[in-house]
Amino acid sequence: MNGARFLLRRLVQGLVSILGASLIIFVISRLSGDPVALLVPADAPASVIADIRTRFGLDLPLWRQYLIFLGNALTGDFGNSYRWQMPALRLILDRLPATVELAICGLIFSVAIAVPVGVLSAVHRGGWIDRLGRVFAMLGQAMPAFWVGLLLILVFAIRLNWLPAFGQGGVDHLILPSIALGWYPVAAQTRVVRSAMLDVLDSDHIRLARALGTPERLIVWKYALRNAAIPLLTMLGVYFAAMLGGAFVVETIFAWPGVGRTVVEAVFSRDFPVVQAGVLFTSILFVLSNLLVDLGYGLVDPRIRDAR
Amino acid sequence: MLLSVRNLQTHLHLRRGVLRAVDGVSLDVAEGETLGLVGESGSGKTMTGLSLLRLLPKGSGRIAGGSISLDGRELTTLSESELVREIRGRRIAMIMQDPMTSLNPVFSIGDQVGNPLRNHDIARGTAVRAAVVDVLRRVRLPSPADRLDDHPHQFSGGQRQRIVAAMAIGCTPRLLIADEPTTALDVTIQVQIIGLLRQIQADTGAGIILITHDLGVAASLCHRIAVMYAGQIVETGPVRRIYRQPAHPYTRALLEAIPRLGAKRGRLAAIQGQPPSLIDPPTGCRFAPRCALRMDKCAEAPPEITLADGHRAACWKLADA
Numbered sequence: 092m093n094g095a096r097f098l099l100r101r102l103v104q105g106l107v108s109i110l111g112a113s114l115i116i117f118v119i120s121r122l123s124g125d126p127v128a129l130l131v132p133a134d135a136p137a138s139v140i141a142d143i144r145t146r147f148g149l150d151l152p153l154w155r156q157y158l159i160f161l162g163n164a165l166t167g168d169f170g171n172s173y174r175w176q177m178p179a180l181r182l183i184l185d186r187l188p189a190t191v192e193l194a195i196c197g198l199i200f201s202v203a204i205a206v207p208v209g210v211l212s213a214v215h216r217g218g219w220i221d222r223l224g225r226v227f228a229m230l231g232q233a234m235p236a237f238w239v240g241l242l243l244i245l246v247f248a249i250r251l252n253w254l255p256a257f258g259q260g261g262v263d264h265l266i267l268p269s270i271a272l273g274w275y276p277v278a279a280q281t282r283v284v285r286s287a288m289l290d291v292l293d294s295d296h297i298r299l300a301r302a303l304g305t306p307e308r309l310i311v312w313k314y315a316l317r318n319a320a321i322p323l324l325t326m327l328g329v330y331f332a333a334m335l336g337g338a339f340v341v342e343t344i345f346a347w348p349g350v351g352r353t354v355v356e357a358v359f360s361r362d363f364p365v366v367q368a369g370v371l372f373t374s375i376l377f378v379l380s381n382l383l384v385d386l387g388y389g390l391v392d393p394r395i396r397d398a399r
Numbered sequence: 400m401l402l403s404v405r406n407l408q409t410h411l412h413l414r415r416g417v418l419r420a421v422d423g424v425s426l427d428v429a430e431g432e433t434l435g436l437v438g439e440s441g442s443g444k445t446m447t448g449l450s451l452l453r454l455l456p457k458g459s460g461r462i463a464g465g466s467i468s469l470d471g472r473e474l475t476t477l478s479e480s481e482l483v484r485e486i487r488g489r490r491i492a493m494i495m496q497d498p499m500t501s502l503n504p505v506f507s508i509g510d511q512v513g514n515p516l517r518n519h520d521i522a523r524g525t526a527v528r529a530a531v532v533d534v535l536r537r538v539r540l541p542s543p544a545d546r547l548d549d550h551p552h553q554f555s556g557g558q559r560q561r562i563v564a565a566m567a568i569g570c571t572p573r574l575l576i577a578d579e580p581t582t583a584l585d586v587t588i589q590v591q592i593i594g595l596l597r598q599i600q601a602d603t604g605a606g607i608i609l610i611t612h613d614l615g616v617a618a619s620l621c622h623r624i625a626v627m628y629a630g631q632i633v634e635t636g637p638v639r640r641i642y643r644q645p646a647h648p649y650t651r652a653l654l655e656a657i658p659r660l661g662a663k664r665g666r667l668a669a670i671q672g673q674p675p676s677l678i679d680p681p682t683g684c685r686f687a688p689r690c691a692l693r694m695d696k697c698a699e700a701p702p703e704i705t706l707a708d709g710h711r712a713a714c715w716k717l718a719d720a
Contacts, residue, residue, distance in 0.1 A: 296503040299566070302452055305483075305518055318503070
């Protein structure tokens with residue numbers, strides 16, 4: 092299969108996923124209640140409510156609402172925010188760079204910890220770094236992001252006063268939210284790197300490299316690590332996508348002006364167009380980052396490059 | 400003598416106990432000579448090879464005694480960094496069994512063949528590429544200059560074994576340990592690889608230790624044969640004598656077990672029983688429990704008998720004759 096066909100197939104698969112996500116979010120958000128009830132005073136006359144419902148198209152059958160939404164979405168129109176009276180897509184796009192910035196930094200933090208700890212744990216299997224790494228990983232998985240976030244704020248922002256606790260600004264504003272976001276995946280990534288390294292270090296080609304006098308430093312950090320990077324890469328794609336879409340908690344705690352916080356606010360005010368635009372956009376990013384990972388394999392593993 | 404091994408003892412410290420993988424092996428390899436180390440799986444052939452490189456399983460493997468001398472230099476006392484810098488890949492190189500898994504799938508062959516050259520300062524910088532092409536030409540890889548950036552999966556099994564051989568001979572080692580180099584290949588390719596090893600030896604004058612369970616391959620390539628059983632060498636001698644006048648009952652049984660083309664059909668000759676556990680090996684002759692000529696005396700360690708110049712075997716039966 093050649094590269095173009097591979098890409099095309101992946102894009103079609105991605106489109107199907109996005110369509111599915113749009114349907115689910117469309118239906119679920121409407122199950123949450125009537126947005127008009129939150130927009131008007133409790134004693135508003137029924138005629139006013141009906142009028143607003145007609146204006147937003149909420150009086151139509153659900154399937155027609157969905158089709159209209161889809162048709163408009165294809166032209167890039169996700170409707171206006173009920174609350175802010177501006178295009179929902181603009182609202183999301185304005186917040187997107189902040190979210191991407193945070194996700195990238197979170198990912199860099201997690202990889203920067205997971206790769207060295209995973210590699211050293213494998214090399215010194217059963218040694219103190221391996222044991223310490225395992226304890227650390229367990230702690231990471233046991234501590235939910237909101238708690239880590241609050242703890243970080245408490246220690247580094249309030250007690251020590253080293254770093255700002257919330258908002259967007261210079262690099263220093265990025266540090267705490269990145270750690271809170273990247274903390275959780277460290278454990279899983281460390282485990283993947285460790286077990287992949289153990290596999291590779293036990294392989295024939297590493298034995299041959301040793302038998303031919305390759306210094307251990309090159310064996311571990313060059314010849315073995317690139318093999319171990321393949322399973323890690325798969326995982327990074329999933330985590331990056333999850334960070335883009337799942338930064339709700341961290342963004343809310345650190346008052347980070349990203350997509351996640353915007354969507355959370357929109358959910359509370361039943362601002363359907365914003366929720367839909369936000370979720371759809373996140374799912375598009377999800378699909379794209381997985382596509383990037385698939386393409387990234389080719390860079391690391393020549394067998395995959397040629398098989399396409 | 401190029402290589403002189405005396406009373407080598409290699410132990411593997413396992414949870415079940417200490418496994419005496421190599422138990423008192425002595426052997427010599429002269430320059431330009433090929434010694435065949437034959438025996439069944441688990442007899443300690445590969446462990447002997449790995450012991451020469453001091454590349455034993457991390458944590459559990461240990462050379463417990465004996466000496467290994469290469470060109471008069473004692474290897475058992477060298478430090479790990481001396482071994483990496485001066486011995487492995489430089490003076491002693493090893494070719495592994497499976498060419499399909501011996502090459503790193505995610506690096507180009509140019510990088511992998513160049514790796515020992517760079518590590519041992521045979522070539523530097525831009526000269527590495529030229530040196531790699533040169534060594535790949537020596538192992539007869541077709542159009543090597545165009546293929547340096549190709550990866551292992553783009554080569555056939557025979558080509559990969561040539562590439563592995565190129566990695567091993569790049570630094571013109573004095574001793575080449577070939578561990579079952581043809582086992583994973585089909586017969587026509589086997590012949591080519593045997594030819595390649597012979598040519599490498601003619602070019603460089605290296606000594607070769609060929610580790611194999613295939614007596615046919617051993618016969619076609621080796622000058623001398625050492626037969627291993629349960630961690631010990633039971634018989635050693637010039638290849639012709641071993642095949643024509645095998646002295647040790649185990650060697651005889653091994654030769655009889657080779658199926659012959661055109662021979663009358665029937666059950667294949669097999670040696671009854673299993674080799675002993677090397678964790679707690681029996682005192683005396685280790686082959687005795689499976690030996691048809693077993694005597695009471697075999698409960699004591701058999702003496703090594705010299706039968707002819709360079710032909711020795713360890714068996715009570717021979718002592719009596």
